[in-house]
């Protein structure tokens with residue numbers, strides 16, 4: 001058994017009992033008391049709230065709402081998403097961190113989380129305000145699809161997250177094309193997909209999610225503050241992030257597997273149900289010109305069809321729209 005597995009065993013036993021002696025943990029994990037002490041020390045270094053009680057063993061304090069691998073994995077039902085988790089108290093950007101691992105053959109489903117980001121990245125080169133208390137995650141996917149289909153992945157991720165929030169918290173979140181999560185018109189979260197491809201075949205895709213959960217809006221940067229909302233604000237209470245994250249991962253894996261086996265059409269239907277985009281007047285830039293029109297449909301590749309005032313219909317493959 002690896003050191004990590006032994007550590008997980010010790011942690012699970014402490015989780016079940018709350019408090020346990022070194023001897024009991026040693027017997028349970030089949031290691032020496034000294035080895036238990038070393039594993040406990042490692043857990044403490046990783047941020048787990050384990051206290052050493054002199055002569056009386058160890059105590060696991062009821063979990064504060066920290067995103068830590070063993071807490072997230074406890075009861076997580078996914079098959080591959082989040083089987084390996086890296087959590088940092090601080091990162092420049094989880095996208096950048098996971099990319100260095102992705103190019104080193106990391107497995108599909110690897111998850112990287114940070115309590116806060118110093119240089120969080122948003123879509124279209126924007127920054128993503130990342131104070132502590134929210135969810136910032138990146139996961140590694142290796143879909144065997146052609147490059148032109150990659151815009152479908154963030155759309156399916158939007159569906160997965162909106163479903164998880166709506167089911168788990170009873171909200172009515174909506175999706176603004178391509179993949180903003182909105183609640184009553186305010187931005188609750190965003191999704192960023194970064195692709196690495198060779199010829200026209202995807203090698204890997206890094207899916208990033210930033211979700212405003214418990215951080216106060218005054219902690220967000222002034223440019224986004226007035227346009228944003230958070231789960232804590234909507235529900236008027238602190239929202240436990242671990243079960244929420246587990247729901248999101250479960251939903252994401254389910255929809256991703258559906259996509260791989262059945263293609264985009266079912267996802268498209270689900271996206272249409274959750275969208276607040278169609279039927280709205282929208283504005284967007286194309287080749288430097290500001291255009292506006294009626295958002296009419298989502299095509300079968302994930303592009304947004306917009307009917308311009310001239311009656312011409314164009315399809316946006318990527319970019320951003322604003323509601324008029």
Ligand code: BTN
Pocket residue numbers: 092093094095096117119120121122123124126128135136137138180189190191192208209210211
């Ligand atoms: C958007 O612009 O709407 C997308 C924002 C995506 C932010 C997330 S937070 C976790 C991951 N790491 C990053 O640096 N960005 C994404």
